[in-house]
Amino acid sequence: MNTVATGIQLGSATVHEAAGRIGALPSGIKPLDLAMRLDAPAFPVRTPPGDNLWLHRAVHAAKPGQVLVVDTGAGFEYGYWGEILAEAALARGLAGIVIHGGVRDSRRLVEMGWPVFAERVCIRGTGKDPHGRGTLGEPVAIGDVEIREGDVVVADADGVVCIPSDRAEEIRALSAQRDQAEADHIRRIRQGESTTAIYSLP
Template sequence: MSVSATESHHLTSATVHEAGGGIGALPSPIKPLSPAMHIAAAAYPVRVPPGDNLWLHRAVYAASPGQVLVADTGGGFEYGYWGEVLAEAAIARGLAGLVITGGVRDSVRLIELGWPVFAERVCIRGTGKDPDGDGALGDPIVVGGIVIRPGDLIVGDADGVVCVPADRAEEVRAAARHRDEAEVGYIQKLRDGGRTLDIYQLP
């Protein structure tokens, strides 16, 4: 699945979620380090042992350029799994961003780099690197009840992150564009004195 740079810029998480019928919203604590960060790319799932980031190092080189790493830390939230060094490595590889259920650190530097990072929290606690740790690369993961498979469309912005199954991506993109176009008309009607009750035909 490919995501064009022009089209991707216009995809917003809330619109994609609604356009898909209320699908794919990841847990709300997962937010970008900077409100300006935006991602719309194909997922590369990673399962990480709690408190260990070796599988993230491996994922940087296993994922394809243009993919976004989506990491499940198995509930080990209170660790800084990702920082400036891994971000620089991911940028050099041409990866599109990171979504992670745990913490990250070097947050100011990550914001300065401008590479999209969506995390559950910021945390300074370091991680281990057990070569025998129970992780996985490219296998489906479950985040907040949402199954994320390789190639699924991940859209993230200041409001949150949504996952769209790859086989629905084109349909949802089209529906999202339609919603955005309709809302432009709604806003103009409001500026002309219209009412939300009438626009949405509310009782």
């Protein structure tokens, strides 16, 4: 599976906790395949509900290595993304897509191995209104998280977290420390200690 690294190479849950429990996107956004992972800078996209013209534009506006992070305006019941757009994104060297909406051609997308994180799978088609209002590279809000271009997107089987770019180095270090601490806790558990003792729980 494709993973594009920016330095944070830890699990989404670890990064979320280490960051102070910020940046978690809605839990309904999941990978099409549990092996898919992302670690890449964001390119935000806003598209009108039920219309994917701005996604066609985004594929050519985003820089290689970026991940499309798409706000569909809560128009969930559409398949905005499929095999054709994924092939175009691969050709452009994009890292993947995180979409608060539906995708289709799901079996083929899994076979391609290119990371796709979506709120659902939906066969319903979209329009391409040249007058539809959307944005490329401007901040978007998904759930209670604002995503700006360049923010770090870490995604895996557990979910998706977006970290402000100006905190990436700090959170990288905190995430590594947390990962090391958890490895030590596992070692202690295997030696017979209880979780209540390790975490000083009542």
